[in-house]
Amino acid sequence: MRYLVLSVGLLLASMGQATAGVAYVPPTVAAADTVAAPEDLREDATALLTAVRDKDVDGLAKWFAPRVMTISAGLELSRPRANDTIGPFKTAASLVAQLAQNTGGDWDVPPDVDVAAFLTKMELDFIEQSLTDGQAWGRDPMVKDAICSYAFEAYDLKAVGRAATALGIESSGFRSVLKEQVLRDAPKTTGKPLATFTPGQLYALDYDTDTPTGWTAFHLPEGGVGFAKVGGDDLGVPYVSGLCFRQNKAGDWVVVAQAATGL
Structure with missing residues (x-):
């Protein structure tokens, strides 16, 4: 899933030695909470995607709410997700730079790089992947009344933690x-x-x-x-990554949350 593919290989080296022959109870994971996205949402998401592909940073700002929730999670399934709210944004460039810090991406910034350009590329790539990766539209309980470019799968974090502890492995x-x-x-x-x-x-x-x-x-x-x-x-694996939209007073579907999973 997006940037996570790059992270999984790094994780394997840190896995503890599992206890052989131990029984455990497989935690239940609920079916994804999918929805059918309305046509006007698809049209507005397409307009956002067009601005991204045109690298029109100023133009894409129209499709974001004044304040955006950022939802972040690690690879460990026994740990709860965290959220924060950022904004309002003085400029579109500020919007993109702040959101780029919640993409689950690689933060090894190359030396002598233009940091602003680096962050812009990370966020534009994230938006494009979120709208083109083929995931079903759905709900996220952390973002009330929104429709997301992904569908959340609920599971019992404590049950995963108990099973991981019994086996002596990481909950990832x-x-x-x-x-x-x-x-x-x-x-x-x-x-x-x-x-x-x-x-x-x-x-x-x-x-x-x-x-x-x-x-x-x-x-x-x-x-x-x-x-x-x-x-x-x-x-x-019940990781989530993508964008959540809600209609504003003008009737436009705008991004109100960005969710990402990373190390």
């Missing part, structure tokens, strides 16, 4: 399956079936067990390790 190491998957005792199709994973649950990855390409190792809820023939596109 949980994934859901997007369709039913058979777990086997070896990373091969002839392996003995051990369990079946179904959508709607968060299962713990086993980073300490080597697997051949195309296979993923999981901690089994009843204890032990199982293997599924799945790749990254077959797995989900």
